[in-house]
Amino acid sequence: xxxxxxxxxxxxxxxxxxxxxxxxxxxxxxxVTIVGASGCGKTTFLKMLLxxxxxxxxxxxxxxxxxxxxxGPDRGIVFQRYSLFPHLTVLDNLLLGLxxxxxxxxxxxxxxxxxxxxxxxxxxxxxxxxxxxxxKFPAQLSGxxxxxxxxAQSVICEPKILLLDEPFGALDPGITSDMHxxxxxxxxxHKMTIFMVTHDLKESFELGTRLLVFDKVRSDAQAxxxxxxxxxxxxxxxxxxx
Amino acid sequence: xxxxxxxxxxxxxxxxxxxxxxxxxxxxKLLPAPATIAATVHQYxxxxxxxxxxxxxxxxxxxxxxxxxTALAISAAIGLLLGLSLGVIxxxxxxxxxxxxxxxxxxxxxVLPILFIVAGLGELAKVVLIIIGVAxxxxxxxxxxxxxxxNEQIIKAQTLGASTWQLALRVVLPQLWxxxxxxxxxxxxxxxxxxxxxxxxxxxxxxxxxxxxxRRYLAxxxxxxxxxxxxxxxxxxxxxxxxxxxxxxxxxxxx
Numbered sequence: 001x002x003x004x005x006x007x008x009x010x011x012x013x014x015x016x017x018x019x020x021x022x023x024x025x026x027x028x029x030x031x032v033t034i035v036g037a038s039g040c041g042k043t044t045f046l047k048m049l050l051x052x053x054x055x056x057x058x059x060x061x062x063x064x065x066x067x068x069x070x071x072g073p074d075r076g077i078v079f080q081r082y083s084l085f086p087h088l089t090v091l092d093n094l095l096l097g098l099x100x101x102x103x104x105x106x107x108x109x110x111x112x113x114x115x116x117x118x119x120x121x122x123x124x125x126x127x128x129x130x131x132x133x134x135x136k137f138p139a140q141l142s143g144x145x146x147x148x149x150x151x152a153q154s155v156i157c158e159p160k161i162l163l164l165d166e167p168f169g170a171l172d173p174g175i176t177s178d179m180h181x182x183x184x185x186x187x188x189x190h191k192m193t194i195f196m197v198t199h200d201l202k203e204s205f206e207l208g209t210r211l212l213v214f215d216k217v218r219s220d221a222q223a224x225x226x227x228x229x230x231x232x233x234x235x236x237x238x239x240x241x242x
Numbered sequence: 243x244x245x246x247x248x249x250x251x252x253x254x255x256x257x258x259x260x261x262x263x264x265x266x267x268x269x270x271k272l273l274p275a276p277a278t279i280a281a282t283v284h285q286y287x288x289x290x291x292x293x294x295x296x297x298x299x300x301x302x303x304x305x306x307x308x309x310x311x312t313a314l315a316i317s318a319a320i321g322l323l324l325g326l327s328l329g330v331i332x333x334x335x336x337x338x339x340x341x342x343x344x345x346x347x348x349x350x351x352x353v354l355p356i357l358f359i360v361a362g363l364g365e366l367a368k369v370v371l372i373i374i375g376v377a378x379x380x381x382x383x384x385x386x387x388x389x390x391x392x393n394e395q396i397i398k399a400q401t402l403g404a405s406t407w408q409l410a411l412r413v414v415l416p417q418l419w420x421x422x423x424x425x426x427x428x429x430x431x432x433x434x435x436x437x438x439x440x441x442x443x444x445x446x447x448x449x450x451x452x453x454x455x456x457r458r459y460l461a462x463x464x465x466x467x468x469x470x471x472x473x474x475x476x477x478x479x480x481x482x483x484x485x486x487x488x489x490x491x492x493x494x495x496x497x
Binding site: 050052063070071072073075076077079081082083084085087088096097099100101103106109110138139140150153155157159 | 278385392394397398399400401402404405408410411413416417426439491493496
């Protein structure tokens, strides 16, 4: 069970208000899609959930306790790009999370412990269709394969929350439906909560169990920075929960 | 094939002018005939020196290579350790980076007298001179490279559970290796420069010592093959480093 609660959240940079008075209650195993105009603070919201930005006021709670102020293994992230490690093969990229958490000193697993990690990684590699590319480097993969690997890399750590920052924005339209099937399959297998920022409205309605729209409710033409965005629509959707 | 043309042209030009000068004055020392050079090389490389009993060509080469490779190895180690730390630990970067930048601007030859005074005229001063010239450049290059890694990668590693130590060990360090090789290749030229400068001033053996010694006798038949030999050594080292990069870091070639 993972419950995310946001209470009276504000984010300001100096005089500029980015987010104002955001309140939210998200239940376990939801697929939250977030849309909004550019610069309306949806990525800032995601970064605060991730722990690389801190709220100016208000708080994030996970299961009633405050969110740690830095990124950690309970919250996975998939960026639009650059989130793979170019010096590691596909398989090593996938194993990295398991190795880091099991071997604090060397960050590597050997022998029987590595075999146990492989038992976990190989089925996932199969599920994302990269079992024939296990020894390739990320630069040798297509954009879609890279994103599939990046998602699996986070999922293998079994995070409570998976954050997706426009993960399919840089991909060919043809392969996004494959990506949608994959992310829904992993979401239902691992029962985590997903927050996904997207520019694609159709995608946000199709995938989500809840759609959040970020927008400014007030604005001042003389001082556009005076008011921030908040959640203007919070729409429950049917989703694909199984 | 086309790339060998300039080399052939230079050799032809040398042969032509050498021949022309020797026709005019058989005692000319400036552009010795190929046969003279070959005889000198044979004498230096394959005959014992009358005075010391050494094979000068090889003792000089050995002495120079030991100095150069020792200095390069130490510079690489300093560069990697410090570059990595500066890249990974922001506090350290804030505290030390300006100092490293300042040190890297000290003209190494200007501190050579200090080295001779402090460390004496032995091997230490020569090795340290090369390190002073080369290490700060490598440190700055690697620190820059570490800082250039996409922030997304660092954050991703943290969400996979990486501590700062693990981040350095498994994410940053492996990506610095190929850059270290590039930095070594680029600093190889200045490393040779500092080596020959130090040997020219105070030494009893070494490639740089020899060419500055025989300069007094206008012995171009020694200087020319020595310069060619130094160039060949430098080229071979560069080639080996490039080979190592391609073999050991295939991912960097693919990227």
